[in-house]
Amino acid sequence: MQPFLDYINQHQDQFIDELKPFCAQPSISTTGEGLADMAEIVRQKMLDLGATVHTFIPGVGAPPIVYATLGDGPKTLLIYNHYDVQPADSIELWDSPPFEPTIRDGKIYGRGVADNKGHLIGRIQAIRTWQETMGKLPCRINWFIEGEEEMGSTHLESFCLDHPELLQADGCVWEMGSTNDAGEAMIHLGAKGMLYVELSIRSLSGDQHSSRATIAPSAAWRLIWALNTLKAPDETILIEGFYDHVVPPSETDLAMLKTIPFDMNGYAKRLGADKLVGGVSSGLEAITRHVFQPTCTICGIESGYTGPGLKTVTPATAKAKVDFRLVPDLKPKLVVRLLRQHLDKHGFDDVNIEVLGGEHTGKSDPDCDLVKDTIKSVQQVYGVETPAVYPMMPASGPVWAVATSHGTPLVGFGAGYPGIQIHAPNENLRLSDYFQAIRMIGQFLANFGIEDKG
Amino acid sequence: MQPFLDYINQHQDQFIDELKPFCAQPSISTTGEGLADMAEIVRQKMLDLGATVHTFIPGVGAPPIVYATLGDGPKTLLIYNHYDVQPADSIELWDSPPFEPTIRDGKIYGRGVADNKGHLIGRIQAIRTWQETMGKLPCRINWFIEGEEEMGSTHLESFCLDHPELLQADGCVWEMGSTNDAGEAMIHLGAKGMLYVELSIRSLSGDQHSSRATIAPSAAWRLIWALNTLKAPDETILIEGFYDHVVPPSETDLAMLKTIPFDMNGYAKRLGADKLVGGVSSGLEAITRHVFQPTCTICGIESGYTGPGLKTVTPATAKAKVDFRLVPDLKPKLVVRLLRQHLDKHGFDDVNIEVLGGEHTGKSDPDCDLVKDTIKSVQQVYGVETPAVYPMMPASGPVWAVATSHGTPLVGFGAGYPGIQIHAPNENLRLSDYFQAIRMIGQFLANFGIEDKG
Numbered sequence: 001m002q003p004f005l006d007y008i009n010q011h012q013d014q015f016i017d018e019l020k021p022f023c024a025q026p027s028i029s030t031t032g033e034g035l036a037d038m039a040e041i042v043r044q045k046m047l048d049l050g051a052t053v054h055t056f057i058p059g060v061g062a063p064p065i066v067y068a069t070l071g072d073g074p075k076t077l078l079i080y081n082h083y084d085v086q087p088a089d090s091i092e093l094w095d096s097p098p099f100e101p102t103i104r105d106g107k108i109y110g111r112g113v114a115d116n117k118g119h120l121i122g123r124i125q126a127i128r129t130w131q132e133t134m135g136k137l138p139c140r141i142n143w144f145i146e147g148e149e150e151m152g153s154t155h156l157e158s159f160c161l162d163h164p165e166l167l168q169a170d171g172c173v174w175e176m177g178s179t180n181d182a183g184e185a186m187i188h189l190g191a192k193g194m195l196y197v198e199l200s201i202r203s204l205s206g207d208q209h210s211s212r213a214t215i216a217p218s219a220a221w222r223l224i225w226a227l228n229t230l231k232a233p234d235e236t237i238l239i240e241g242f243y244d245h246v247v248p249p250s251e252t253d254l255a256m257l258k259t260i261p262f263d264m265n266g267y268a269k270r271l272g273a274d275k276l277v278g279g280v281s282s283g284l285e286a287i288t289r290h291v292f293q294p295t296c297t298i299c300g301i302e303s304g305y306t307g308p309g310l311k312t313v314t315p316a317t318a319k320a321k322v323d324f325r326l327v328p329d330l331k332p333k334l335v336v337r338l339l340r341q342h343l344d345k346h347g348f349d350d351v352n353i354e355v356l357g358g359e360h361t362g363k364s365d366p367d368c369d370l371v372k373d374t375i376k377s378v379q380q381v382y383g384v385e386t387p388a389v390y391p392m393m394p395a396s397g398p399v400w401a402v403a404t405s406h407g408t409p410l411v412g413f414g415a416g417y418p419g420i421q422i423h424a425p426n427e428n429l430r431l432s433d434y435f436q437a438i439r440m441i442g443q444f445l446a447n448f449g450i451e452d453k454g
Numbered sequence: 455m456q457p458f459l460d461y462i463n464q465h466q467d468q469f470i471d472e473l474k475p476f477c478a479q480p481s482i483s484t485t486g487e488g489l490a491d492m493a494e495i496v497r498q499k500m501l502d503l504g505a506t507v508h509t510f511i512p513g514v515g516a517p518p519i520v521y522a523t524l525g526d527g528p529k530t531l532l533i534y535n536h537y538d539v540q541p542a543d544s545i546e547l548w549d550s551p552p553f554e555p556t557i558r559d560g561k562i563y564g565r566g567v568a569d570n571k572g573h574l575i576g577r578i579q580a581i582r583t584w585q586e587t588m589g590k591l592p593c594r595i596n597w598f599i600e601g602e603e604e605m606g607s608t609h610l611e612s613f614c615l616d617h618p619e620l621l622q623a624d625g626c627v628w629e630m631g632s633t634n635d636a637g638e639a640m641i642h643l644g645a646k647g648m649l650y651v652e653l654s655i656r657s658l659s660g661d662q663h664s665s666r667a668t669i670a671p672s673a674a675w676r677l678i679w680a681l682n683t684l685k686a687p688d689e690t691i692l693i694e695g696f697y698d699h700v701v702p703p704s705e706t707d708l709a710m711l712k713t714i715p716f717d718m719n720g721y722a723k724r725l726g727a728d729k730l731v732g733g734v735s736s737g738l739e740a741i742t743r744h745v746f747q748p749t750c751t752i753c754g755i756e757s758g759y760t761g762p763g764l765k766t767v768t769p770a771t772a773k774a775k776v777d778f779r780l781v782p783d784l785k786p787k788l789v790v791r792l793l794r795q796h797l798d799k800h801g802f803d804d805v806n807i808e809v810l811g812g813e814h815t816g817k818s819d820p821d822c823d824l825v826k827d828t829i830k831s832v833q834q835v836y837g838v839e840t841p842a843v844y845p846m847m848p849a850s851g852p853v854w855a856v857a858t859s860h861g862t863p864l865v866g867f868g869a870g871y872p873g874i875q876i877h878a879p880n881e882n883l884r885l886s887d888y889f890q891a892i893r894m895i896g897q898f899l900a901n902f903g904i905e906d907k908g
Contacts, residue, residue, distance in 0.1 A: 030763040087765055093660065151764050192665070196764050205726025206547065209877040210777045211646065211849035213751040214744045215721070215730040220752035221685065228682040231675065233801070267669070272659025272770075274804075276669040290668045297667040298674035299767050300758035305775060309484040310605050310650050310810050311541055312777050313753050313877055316726070321759060323664045323766050347687070350728075356764050395665035423663040423767055 003133035004442045008125075008435055015125050015438070016108070016431065022121045023101040023110045029084035029151040035063040038083045042066045042145055045124050049131070051143070056163075059155030063147030067166060070127070071137030073449055078142050078169035080402050080410075081120040082149035085112035086423045093425035107428040115422040118429045119176040119414045119437065120145065126441035134442075138449025142169060144402060149175070152196050152357020153398040160401040171370030171411065171448065172403040173441075178416030179433065182261040185382040185440070187374050188390035188412040190363035191399040192294075193326030195335045198354045199223065204316035207304065213314045220303035223318035226348040230296055230322075230339075235278045237296045239342045242335070247328040249292045252366055253391040260388040262287040270418065290394050295325040321356075325396060332358030362399030363392055364409035373447040374411040380447075381440045413440060457587035458896045462579075462889055469579050469892070470562070470885065476575045477555040477564045483538035483605040489517040492537045496520045496599055499578050503585070505597070510617075513609030517601030521620060524581070525591030527903055532596050532623035534856050534864075535574040536603035539566035540877045547879035563882040568874040572883045573630040573891065574599065576869060580895035588896075592903025596623060598856060603629070606650050606811020607852040614855040625824030625865065625902065626857040627895075632870030633887065636715040639836040639894070641828050642844035642866040644817035645853040646748075647780030649789045652808045653677065658770035661758065667768045674757040677772035680802040684750055684776075684793075689732045691750045693796045696789070701782040703746045706820055707845040714842040716741040724872060744848050749779040775810075779850060786812030816853030817846055818863035827901040828865045834901075835894045867894060 008015075027038035039055065046053045046068035055064040063084065088098035088111045096102035101110035108118070130137060144166065148154055160167060180186050203217040231237050249257070262283035268276050278293070280286040303318030305311035324335055336355055343351050364371060366389070378387040393412060403410040415437035421427045462469070481492035493509065500507045500522035509518040517538065542552035542565045550556035555564035562572070584591060598620065602608055614621060634640050657671040685691050703711070716737035722730050732747070734740040753776065758769030778789055790809055797805050818825060820843070832841040847866060857864040869891035875881045 030761070030765060087759075087761065089759070089761075090661075150766075194766075196766070203727060206875070206880075207544075207878050208725060209849065210749070210751045210753055211779055211847075212725070212744075213749040213777075213779070214747050214848060215732055215734060215740055216725050217727050217729075217731050218751060220755055221687075224678050224681050224752070224755075225687045227678050233675075233679045271662060271666070271670050273657060273671050275671075277671050278669055280669060286669055290666075293668050295664070295667040297664045297672060297766075297768055298678070298758065299664055299765060300760040300769070301674055301678075301772075302756050302760035304752065304754035305541075305543070306754040306756040306773075307484070307541070307543070310775070310777075311484060311753060311877070312604075312648075312650070312751075314751055315754070318755075319760075321764070323667075323764075325665055325667070393665075394668060395663065421660075423765070424661050 001442060001446060004129055005439060007129045007133045008438050012435060015435070019108065019118060019121050019434070020101045023113050023117050024099055026099050027084050027147065028087050029063065029148045030087050035084060035147050039064045039066055039147055042083050046143065049124065049127055056159065058159035062155040066145040068143040069141065071139060071141050073137070073139035075449055076140045076142060076169040077448060078144060078167060078172040078403065078408055079123060080172055081116055081123070081145045081175050082147060083117065083120065083145055084147045084150050085115065085117070086150045090425060095426055106432065107430050109426055109428040111427055113429045114416055114420040114427050116176045118434055122415060122434055122437045123441050126438045129438065130442055130445060138445055142166065149397060152194060152359060153401070154357055156398045157401040160398070161405065164406050167402055167406045167408060169408045172408050173444070174399065174410050174412035175397060176416060177412040177414035178418070178420070180261060180388050181263045181266055181418055184261070184384050184388055185378045185413060186260070186388045186390060187378060188393040189366060189371060190392040190404065190410060191361065191397045192392055192394060193330065193332065193361035193400070194357065194359045194396035195324040195326060195332040196357040197322050197336070197339070198319055198356055199226065199322055200317065200319040200352045200354065201350055202317050204314070207313040207316050210312040210314050216314050218314050219318040220315045222348070222350060223303065223320060226343060226351045227298065227320060229342070229346045237294065239338050240345065241338050245330045245334060246294060249288065249391065256366065256389045256391050257284065257288050257291065259386055260287050260390065291390060291392055292327055294327050294330055297323045299323050325394065326361055328361050328363065331360055359396050359398055360400035361392065362404035362410065364404065364411065366391070368409045370409045370411055374413060374444060377440060377444040377447050378413065381436065381443050455896060455900060458583055459893060461583045461587045462892050466889060469889070473562065473572060473575050473888070474555045477567050477571050478553055480553050481538050481601065482541050483517065483602045484541050489538060489601050493518045493520055493601055496537050500597065503578065503581055510613065512613035516609040520599040522597040523595065525593060525595045527591070527593035529903055530594045530596060530623040531902060532598060532621060532626040532857065532862055533577065534626055535570055535599045535629050536601060537571065537574065537599055538601045538604050539569065539571070540604045544879060549880055560886065561882045561884050563880055565881055567883045568870055568881050569876040570629045572888055573868045576888055576891045577895050580892045583892065584896055584899060592899055596620065603851060606648060606813060607855065608811055610852045611855040614852070615859065618860050621856055621860045621862060623862045626862050627898070628853065628864050628866035629851060630870060631866040631868035632872070632874070634715060634842050635717040635720055635872055638715070638838050638842055639832045639867060640714070640842040640844060641832060642847040643820060643825060644846040644858065644864060645815065645851045646846055646848060647784065647786065647815035647854070648811065648813045648850035649778040649780060649786040650811040651776050651790070651793070652773055652810055653680065653776055654771065654773040654806045654808065655804055656771050658768070661767040661770045664766040664768050670768050672768050673772040674769045676802070676804060677757065677774060680797060680805045681752065681774060683796070683800045691748065693792050694799065695792050699784045699788060700748060703742065703845065710820065710843045710845050711738065711742050711745065713840055714741050714844065745844060745846055746781055748781050748784055751777045753777050779848065780815055782815050782817065785814055813850050813852055814854035815846065816858035816864065818858065818865065822863045824863045824865055828867060828898060831894060831898040831901050832867065835890065835897050
């Protein structure tokens with residue numbers, strides 16, 4: 001692998017120069033801004049690698065999937081990435097413009113540099129480096145790159161279930177990964193599921209003078225009372241039947257969690273929080289909760305007058321965006337049904353539920369070859385004897401639709417670190433992590449495609 | 455009074471023409487837009503009537519008070535109005551631009567036409583009509599016109615307590631009034647108090663990816679749980695000690711409430727509500743609750759992402775604007791203290807309280823001459839034998855600071871009707887009500903200033 005590693009060291013400036021325009025192109029799936037342009041940039045990069053490229057539109061109005069195939073070999077590797085990013089608000093909290101990638105103190109800042117454009121371009125650089133230094137790729141690569149991951153991959157599930165031939169493989173490398181609090185590379189073997197809903201209510205035909213609140217129903221209060229029935233201040237989710245579907249972690253899962261160092265107080269401090277929630281009193285408790293507990297999160301709430309000063313109104317409408325992170329066997333449709341039943345039972349049949357996104361959980365078998373190859377690669381590249389392995393990552397993605405529903409196991413690893421600020425202002429990636437992730441992909445290709453594991 | 459009434463009938467077009475520019479001038483105390491220009495327009499109108507005019511700045515950054523004196527006589531009448539209006543949002547819900555007064559179906563639409571510029575200009579027209587047709591005014595008039603009523607008259611209380619000589623009078627006519635569901639003119643003898651606070655919380659140094667909600671504290675949830683402790687779904691306010699300070703209505707109060715026809719179902723229908731809240735089951739129960747119950751209203755709430763589509767964040771900050779309408783003897787400072795104690799006791803010492811406005815309640819003695827003159831005038835002008843008399847109006851205003859704290863009783867009557875949409879889109883006034891209110895002021899001046907009541 002020495003020529004491979006030398007090439008990376010010799011081309012660091014070029015690899016940074018090619019990262020910048022990739023991240024400067026807005027591609028916000030929430031608003032649709034720049035998606036078609038970004039898909040074309042990705043398609044061109046794949047053609048430059050010598051790939052055969054197809055694009056698919058997975059549903060009406062959906063951004064294209066870029067599907068690239070290259071290399072050959074007895075084994076097939078699926079790679080999953082996405083070219084869309086989160087919205088950049090709150091813009092005023094960014095220290096440099098979100099779509100002008102900027103280097104400061106060895107980090108590159110910009111929307112999408114970590115999640116996950118830096119990972120996508122880094123993998124492109126790794127494959128080009130392989131081609132330049134090692135020649136023929138050691139396996140077939142099918143690369144699946146979608147454009148609505150940050151919107152919950154709304155159209156992906158039905159497309160993927162209809163196209164198993166694109167997705168069946170010996171293993172899948174997921175979009176990204178990260179080092180942990182201790183600075184050690186982590187591996188994850190799947191992801192939580194998700195349900196994203198908008199709850200809304202109308203109590204009046206229009207806003208009314210607040211003096212009428214004596215007898216006029218308030219949408220804001222109705223929504224607050226409804227939300228309050230969903231989760232208790234101790235973080236227990238109160239939806240009837242919800243926990244009946246939660247599968248507790250297995251012995252193997254718990255053993256893996258023990259490989260994950262987690263600095264509870266350091267984590268709270270980095271968040272700017274007084275303490276972590278959920279009654280956790282050790283790093284192991286915190287990480288167990290983080291990986292295996294479902295969530296019910298208010299991503300946004302709005303009602304009435306929210307500008308400066310006073311306005312005295314009884315609001316007619318209120319809405320909240322609520323995100324559930326799901327663990328086995330909580331499925332999106334099941335949670336919608338439980339939520340509807342719960343709201344009705346508590347007298348909130350006036351609260352409307354609109355489903356904006358849903359994804360199933362997906363977990364790989366920790367004993368499969370793909371996982372062994374990955375652990376070995378981390379040991380070789382990062383020099384870590386016992387890498388931290390997450391049975392699932394706490395975040396979500398279409399792991400089930402893309403990989404596990406087709407029998408394809410998946411692993412995630414990559415260039416992140418705990419301060420990357422994904423989905424938040426000042427998203428960033430350390431340049432040293434970016435180069436290390438390129439090295440890691442090369443080593444992984446060697447282990448996955450070439451080595452005989454007997 | 456016939457020449458007075460004839461003059462009004464002959465000058466209807468002119469009175470409408472003069473109403474329009476008065477309402478076309480924005481004067482939004484919440485943002486400060488147009489306040490100085492509006493104060494100057496009012497000052498000029500008063501000079502045109504022959505008044506002596508002073509302006510006062512009641513506090514740093516406050517809009518001017520226009521104080522006009524005119525006429526002479528053994529008795530002194532204080533008139534209170536304000537020249538500021540509420541913000542016009544949500545602009546898109548207006549059928550015509552809020553600052554382009556527009557006549558449709560016998561109504562004039564625009565921000566402030568009802569609350570209370572139509573009332574102010576109507577009173578100016580009444581006095582001019584008196585001067586043109588009846589000659590010398592029958593009493594001294596001291597006219598107090600402020601510019602921050604819609605912001606809770608923040609600077610007014612200390613100014614008024616420092617200047618009793620401007621405010622002591624035999625009676626005060628308050629800013630406005632209305633007809634009721636039955637189309638009959640109403641009188642009110644005071645107003646509720648108010649406390650307006652902004653509750654805010656920060657749980658994190660910045661928004662975080664929502665997958666971290668397993669262990670990261672959410673400002674949105676904290677605020678919702680805190681608000682939920684303030685009021686129950688049955689509308690009971692849960693702040694400890696709150697109701698201990700509520701004085702129940704007297705026998706006289708209850709007798710007055712019986713003069714008020716109130717169509718419970720019609721009211722709900724007009725609001726577009728399924729039903730009224732608070733468990734009311736008759737018009738009398740509804741009106742009793744409306745006049746004598748305090749409120750706790752969320753005028754606005756905001757946290758996290760509220761734009762289109764999905765964004766998956768755990769919000770770092772949340773805020774709510776909360777308006778309490780107060781009845782005797784709930785005073786603003788007392789309610790702030792009770793609220794702070796309540797939040798602390800329930801574990802919400804992380805919720806910050808910012809006071810944005812406060813006003814004391816004020817009620818007149820129903821047996822005073824001012825009230826008798828008013829009832830007689832309503833009987834004469836509106837032909838109503840037993841006018842509906844509200845012991846207090848459910849809305850608020852600086853009645854205590856301006857009038858009752860100086861021993862000046864007050865009455866309110868005017869051109870409103872139940873569909874005026876004050877503080878809401880499509881605020882309007884019926885033109886026929888506008889002219890009737892001008893007639894009413896003339897009759898009231900005659901009864902108050904001239905007649906001997908033995």
